[in-house]
Amino acid sequence: MALETRIYQKENNIHFLKLLKASAKDLFGSHFLAKQLATRDIKSQYRQSYLGIIWAFIMPVTSALVWIFLNLTGTIKLSDTGVPYPVYAFSGTLIWSIITEAINSPTSSTNAARGIMSKINFPKEALVLSGIYKLLFNSLIKIMLLVVFIFVFGIGFHWSLLLFPFAILAAILFGTTLGLFMTPIGMIYNDIAKIISMSLSFLMYVTPVVYAIPKKGIMKTIMEINPFSALILTSRDLALGTSPDYLGYFCWIFAASVALFFIALLFYRISIPIIVERLSA
Amino acid sequence: MIEEKNIETNKEVLVKVEGLSKKFCKDLKTSLWYGVKDLVSNIKGNKNERLLRDKEFWAVKDINFELRRGECLGLIGHNGAGKSTLLKILNGLINPDAGKITIKGRVGALIELGAGFNPILSGRENIYNNGAVLGFTKKEINAKVEDIIDFSEIREFIDMPVQNYSSGMKVRLGFAVAAQMEPDVLIIDEVLAVGDLGFVLKCLKTIDIILPNTAIIFVSHSMPMVSRICSQIILMDKGMAKFQGVDVSTAIDLYYTRFSNNESNVVFTDYSLVLEHVEVITNKKNEKNISQLNWGDDLKVLIKLSFTKNVKVPKFFISVFDKEQRAVALFKNNDVYSNIKIINNKIEFIITHSNLQFSKGIYSLNISIGKMENEEPLFRANNIVSFQIIDKKEVWPPFLLNSSYNNVYNK
Numbered sequence: 001m002a003l004e005t006r007i008y009q010k011e012n013n014i015h016f017l018k019l020l021k022a023s024a025k026d027l028f029g030s031h032f033l034a035k036q037l038a039t040r041d042i043k044s045q046y047r048q049s050y051l052g053i054i055w056a057f058i059m060p061v062t063s064a065l066v067w068i069f070l071n072l073t074g075t076i077k078l079s080d081t082g083v084p085y086p087v088y089a090f091s092g093t094l095i096w097s098i099i100t101e102a103i104n105s106p107t108s109s110t111n112a113a114r115g116i117m118s119k120i121n122f123p124k125e126a127l128v129l130s131g132i133y134k135l136l137f138n139s140l141i142k143i144m145l146l147v148v149f150i151f152v153f154g155i156g157f158h159w160s161l162l163l164f165p166f167a168i169l170a171a172i173l174f175g176t177t178l179g180l181f182m183t184p185i186g187m188i189y190n191d192i193a194k195i196i197s198m199s200l201s202f203l204m205y206v207t208p209v210v211y212a213i214p215k216k217g218i219m220k221t222i223m224e225i226n227p228f229s230a231l232i233l234t235s236r237d238l239a240l241g242t243s244p245d246y247l248g249y250f251c252w253i254f255a256a257s258v259a260l261f262f263i264a265l266l267f268y269r270i271s272i273p274i275i276v277e278r279l280s281a
Numbered sequence: 282m283i284e285e286k287n288i289e290t291n292k293e294v295l296v297k298v299e300g301l302s303k304k305f306c307k308d309l310k311t312s313l314w315y316g317v318k319d320l321v322s323n324i325k326g327n328k329n330e331r332l333l334r335d336k337e338f339w340a341v342k343d344i345n346f347e348l349r350r351g352e353c354l355g356l357i358g359h360n361g362a363g364k365s366t367l368l369k370i371l372n373g374l375i376n377p378d379a380g381k382i383t384i385k386g387r388v389g390a391l392i393e394l395g396a397g398f399n400p401i402l403s404g405r406e407n408i409y410n411n412g413a414v415l416g417f418t419k420k421e422i423n424a425k426v427e428d429i430i431d432f433s434e435i436r437e438f439i440d441m442p443v444q445n446y447s448s449g450m451k452v453r454l455g456f457a458v459a460a461q462m463e464p465d466v467l468i469i470d471e472v473l474a475v476g477d478l479g480f481v482l483k484c485l486k487t488i489d490i491i492l493p494n495t496a497i498i499f500v501s502h503s504m505p506m507v508s509r510i511c512s513q514i515i516l517m518d519k520g521m522a523k524f525q526g527v528d529v530s531t532a533i534d535l536y537y538t539r540f541s542n543n544e545s546n547v548v549f550t551d552y553s554l555v556l557e558h559v560e561v562i563t564n565k566k567n568e569k570n571i572s573q574l575n576w577g578d579d580l581k582v583l584i585k586l587s588f589t590k591n592v593k594v595p596k597f598f599i600s601v602f603d604k605e606q607r608a609v610a611l612f613k614n615n616d617v618y619s620n621i622k623i624i625n626n627k628i629e630f631i632i633t634h635s636n637l638q639f640s641k642g643i644y645s646l647n648i649s650i651g652k653m654e655n656e657e658p659l660f661r662a663n664n665i666v667s668f669q670i671i672d673k674k675e676v677w678p679p680f681l682l683n684s685s686y687n688n689v690y691n692k
Binding site for chain 2: 008033120121122184189267274275277278
């Protein structure tokens, strides 16, 4: 039986495609490990809590409630959204929370595994994958909640609702890719995580999360360029059955995310030894 | 003989390490900044020779060795000598800055037992977590889970959250999972130090079973274990191999010399007496002024004491410790009939043990002095004097007993 041979040396001169192949192999080969890590985290999280699953969606729901309250009391004046405002706000905050969670996911999964990363050699792609599994689990709860809202507020069923989960998948992929690029530096400097959470809270205001894109003005331009807008609007349009105006841009973002995801994964893969070195030094 | 040698060389080299070096940075902020720079240069391949940057040092420098199946390499050295760094490079966790490692086969590492355990979850669930991290498939774990529980000997508590386990139980469970690995190369770092005696014996037994089919790299501060398991050894100091070879006991001696100190320390005194002079009487001394004796010589210890109070002759308990700080012998204490006297508040005497059969090595004496009537302590001191036994034969046990072998004839 031929034994697998590993060579460790300073150069990273393996061919790009070979590296990609190895990375993809580890990503798909580590399904069991990733699933195990994800179920471990989910189980332990809910076993030590009474409210359990409520925590998965309480944040976006409360922030939507704040906006609904502000709108109903006339404290702020929002332009017409075309659908009942509560559904608009709920769908916006739920989808937005999925994207932000996806951005934070690679860094938090990697950070949580700091201890074992410096001790045991396992496919690190499993951490990314387990992050995605956890996102899928949390998103599933949010999607179900959103479907409940859709029926409660009388929007009713549209065939496009069936496409909505795919739009969410694209949003998760987009967020994870973005997060993956920032993880290596984020592991070295804590500042990165703080900068990300700060910029996301600003970014929300130039994204049609709780209000629609204005008809004209500088804000309209900014919001239309913002890739988050396309993700949120298209997902929401599919869910509520309105016409998806930004579908083209959305498809471009999705295609780019797929390609960039693998590049980000490679960057992650070759960066891990350097991170481990700096963690344990 | 020739045939046997052939078999020996036929065993494939599983680990080959050539000119391995690794540098580390002493300062955190600088280290992090270098990390960012390395991230960038890493993408481009970074084939340049790596020199020390500001505030960096070589944590591992120019290490070379080869290890075949069935061999065990011991890595010893004081804390911070670079052993763990070397293991991390061997395990593929960090990349070297120079040199090359070629490893064949499945690599198992006993560096941390119970990796991936979650404290909230039960022992059984954590077997799956830990097994997954170690690279088992679900099917493999399903097949082995009962064996693992039996091996860990904690079946009674297997469905209890791991946070309620004692540290020894966690280690048992972790080792039980790790013991199911069938690695070609096994890396062990200090994990056997925890756990009770039964567990340690069990670990050693497991290692004995897998050793013939495995190349083991073993890091430990426990020299008895090193001498028991290892067939070759590297003594590391400041990242370099200070000694390397198959002569395990020489390396262990060198390791101990680094820690040998000639300072005695008084552990207890009631100020009624002062230990003025202790000497092992001999005509040979080594460069560190330690008395040397040949195996089988008479051991004579000269002791001089002075008393600050008027007292009777106390009882002397003098014990011998080896370099591992194991107590190996005790001199029979004196009693009222012993022929020693206090003159002018001073006492001088020689204790003799003839035909000393200690094995090669360095030994030290501890003394404890108590009242003759009730052994109430007056004075205690550790390491009051050291001596070295010279012998050709290198053995691990502290005694090399003189023996003769004779046939038994049936009349």
